[in-house]
Amino acid sequence: MGKLSRNDLCWCGSGKKYKNCHLKQDEKLSIMEMEGLIAPPREIIKTPEQIEGIRKSSQVTKKVLDMVAERIKEGITTDEINTWVHEYTLELGAIPAPLNYMGYPKSVCISINEVVCHGIPSDRVLKNGDIVNVDVTSILDGYYGDASRMFIIGEGSEEAKKLVRIAKECLYIGIEQVKPFATIGDIGFAIQKHAESNGYSVVREYGGHGIGVNFHEEPFVDHCGHRTTGMILVPGMTFTIEPMINEGIYRCKILDDGWTAITADSKRSAQWEHTILVTEDGVEILTD
Ligand code: MF3
Ligand code: CO
Ligand code: CO
DSSP states (O other): OOOSOTTSBOTTSSSSBGGGTTHHHHHHHHHHHHTTOBOOOGGGBOOHHHHHHHHHHHHHHHHHHHHHHHHOOTTOBHHHHHHHHHHHHHHTTOEETTTTGGGOOSSSEEEETTEEEOOOOOSOBOOTTOEEEEEEEEEETTEEEEEEEEEEOSSOOHHHHHHHHHHHHHHHHHHHTOSTTOBHHHHHHHHHHHHHHTTOEEOSSOOEEEOSSSSSEEEEEOSSOOTTOSBBOOTTBEEEEOOEEESSOSOEEEOTTSSOEEETTOOOEEEOBEEEEEOSSSEEETTO
């Protein structure tokens, strides 16, 4: 930064002069950096072409989740859902990102009750009252879109329904914070406040993440924190918000399969996730 002159071409590849493109934003970021905030690295700010690709792949993810929503019910196994997700993703011309990612063995993550995240599909049968997170990530033309939803199987208890509802509210309250020059800390602060004021805890060990040309990119999106801290948001950033909200303590442990994270106290956990884009005037939910 600081090397470009006003009349040079902008670093973003728009073909415009710097003074007519990102100069004002960079000046504002420099001032905010002096106040202790973190400017986003330029590599994570997407071009219009990348954004279009991420938008399309996010729409594949949304369609896959819509399909799951129509079919999920008591008595099916999580392996069956894995097959639906795998086959429908391919039908839509995409690839399920989880399969073989860092050795992950299946095409989707399915996390039931006390499972916080990264549950591996198996012959486990869904039963009445289970709360189930289905987390889908698709790769279309090299671009990633990541989202998850909760499903309540049959009749959920009042406690289960409240947890699922508050976890969803936490996601949307987090999304509401997103606009240019807000911070990652603003998102975490708002989510933590809503969860804790309802008697729940927020998982620390896992968070949202930059996404788009890779599955997991900068920044780490903490679902806890303090206002006006951490990385500054600017237009063209794409990341997930995916708060994991626990009935009991926030601590997790990982099972011997190396993936499945469960709550340390075996109480329930719920999670909703969207991939979002920071726009000039706020936010676009790409997986909506
Ligand atoms: N979709 C998960 C997330 O929201 C990541 C799953 S990684 C996998 O970040 F390998 F378990 F699939
Ligand atoms: Co996900
Ligand atoms: Co994610």
